[in-house]
Structure formats: structure tokens, C-alpha cells
Amino acid sequence: MAKAGRGADQYMLRFPDGLRDRIKAYAERVGTSINSEIVRVLEREFPEQWTVDNRLEELEKMLSILSAGRDDPRLDEFVQKFEETVEGIVSGRVIGVDPETRDAVSNMWGLYKTRESEAALEEEQDAQMDYTEEELEAYGVTGRFEKYAVPPPKKPDPFSDELHLRDILPPRSLAELAEKLGKGDLEAAAKVVASMPKQEIEERIKFLQLPVTEQYRRRGEVPPADPGTDPFER
Incomplete structure (x- = not known):
């Protein structure tokens, strides 16, 4: 996120009663400023749009990463940018894409995410086959397959x-x-x-x-x- 320094565009903002005080209290607690917090939230809610040509050009430059092998840490960055581009086309953040192409990409992306979710669910179910009911209950509470000498009391049904x-x-x-x-x-x-x-x-x-x-x-x-x-x- 680009920082808004001196000389940046300015806008006179009118706050509802109490809002400025709440932002100031939070900013002081986390060590930032009122301006930084406002800009951060606005950047998140109003993201910059990308042109499809610029995104494809950026991905093309990163294709060389694939030849470096899976050990190259930049591979994760490529995958992230690819997903951002596809999701941007579907959501409308990437502009310059005709409606037919956007619909086709949306359908393919939806099918991909569905298969990905189903595969993750099957993998999780297969992994849980080796755990006891008590271990699964502990995982649901703590996120760890903990085992106790004295079992916890059963929940009433x-x-x-x-x-x-x-x-x-x-x-x-x-x-x-x-x-x-x-x-x-x-x-x-x-x-x-x-x-x-x-x-x-x-x-x-x-x-x-x-x-x-x-x-x-x-x-x-x-x-x-x-x-x-x-x-x-x-």
C-alpha cells in the first residue's frame, strides 16, 4: 500500500460524533496515526483496479520462475499473483475483459474452487480416520489432537x-x-x-x-x- 505523504491529494473529512476519537484511540494503541488508519481502511475497501494487459504482462515476466523449480521462493509469489488475477477478472477488479470471457473464467474458476474444496475435505476425512472420537473432539476445541489420562466429561445431549x-x-x-x-x-x-x-x-x-x-x-x-x-x- 502506497503511503500518503506531503503533497498528496487532500480532502476535508467530516466525522460523525465520536468516530475521530475512536480512530485516534486505536491508532495510538497500535502505534500509527489517524491518517494512516483511514487510508489503510479506504485502500482495503476501494482497491485499485488493474488492466488485463498489465496483469498479463506481469505474469508473463514471472513465467521464468517456473523453470527455476519448486524450491524457488518466488514460485509462491507467482501462484499468488495468478490467483489474484483470476479472482480480479471474476470480481471486476481487472478491467478490459469482455463479458463473455469474464463469464467463462468465472465458470472455470468456480469449478476449480469446488474441486479444490472437495479434495481438501476428502483429505481431511481420510486423515481423521486414524483418530479416535475423543481425539476429534479435542481437535474441535483446541485444534490439537490432545489425549488425557482422565477423559473430559461428555457433553449432554x-x-x-x-x-x-x-x-x-x-x-x-x-x-x-x-x-x-x-x-x-x-x-x-x-x-x-x-x-x-x-x-x-x-x-x-x-x-x-x-x-x-x-x-x-x-x-x-x-x-x-x-x-x-x-x-x-x-
Whole structure:
């Protein structure tokens, strides 16, 4: 970004109440000036446009970098300028491009970015196959696949927890507990929990730990057909 020195174009700017003070406070904190911060933001929001001829000429000069091999640090600069040029054509920053060419470049660039995103997603999914659920949860929080001797507590899942309670608690006890909690009577709710039949709950938990087909067999029911099989096939 070019700096605005003495002799540069000037413009008298009227600030809304308090804006100049906010800019001044920020500029002093980061060690710049009010003018520098205003110019920096305006340069970002109103970028200079490029002519297509100048951009192609600049890329042509940098093509020699490709022959130097991947170890040449200027290769990254070439790739960056190439992406800037293509994105500039699509966004309108590069001027002098006819509408048909701009549309064609936009379509090709969109397909390229889609394939790039899909490839990155597949690569990430393949990499995560080697990690445990706990490691993936840690990565989602810290960005690192950390492992702890004492695992962190599981996050509550109201939906699955509700279904779980409905499966293991006797209907009468569950209804009574819901009634007490609905009234905000925590003391009565605690008494309901304390009086629940422990043996019956343990038996329900053991039953739910059985394979699903065994649960159907013990209930005397026929398990649902596999969606991947023909229901008329014998």
C-alpha cells in the first residue's frame, strides 16, 4: 500500500460524533496515526483496479520462475499473483475483459474452487480416520489432537438423554418425576428418584445393552426388514 505523504491529494473529512476519537484511540494503541488508519481502511475497501494487459504482462515476466523449480521462493509469489488475477477478472477488479470471457473464467474458476474444496475435505476425512472420537473432539476445541489420562466429561445431549431415560425408567416413575419437575418441586423430584426400583432399572439397562435382534426376540416381535433387502425374497 502506497503511503500518503506531503503533497498528496487532500480532502476535508467530516466525522460523525465520536468516530475521530475512536480512530485516534486505536491508532495510538497500535502505534500509527489517524491518517494512516483511514487510508489503510479506504485502500482495503476501494482497491485499485488493474488492466488485463498489465496483469498479463506481469505474469508473463514471472513465467521464468517456473523453470527455476519448486524450491524457488518466488514460485509462491507467482501462484499468488495468478490467483489474484483470476479472482480480479471474476470480481471486476481487472478491467478490459469482455463479458463473455469474464463469464467463462468465472465458470472455470468456480469449478476449480469446488474441486479444490472437495479434495481438501476428502483429505481431511481420510486423515481423521486414524483418530479416535475423543481425539476429534479435542481437535474441535483446541485444534490439537490432545489425549488425557482422565477423559473430559461428555457433553449432554438433551435429545438422546431424554430417549435414554424414557427407555430405562418405569413409565409411572418417569411420569411422576416429570410432574414434580414441571412444578419446580425439586425436593419432591429427588424423593421420586430415591424411591425408584433400582433392580428394575438395572434389568432395563441390561436389556438395552443386548443386540437389537435379541431385544426383538425377547419381546416376541419380528425385527423390521433390512432396507437393503427385498421384503418378498425368501
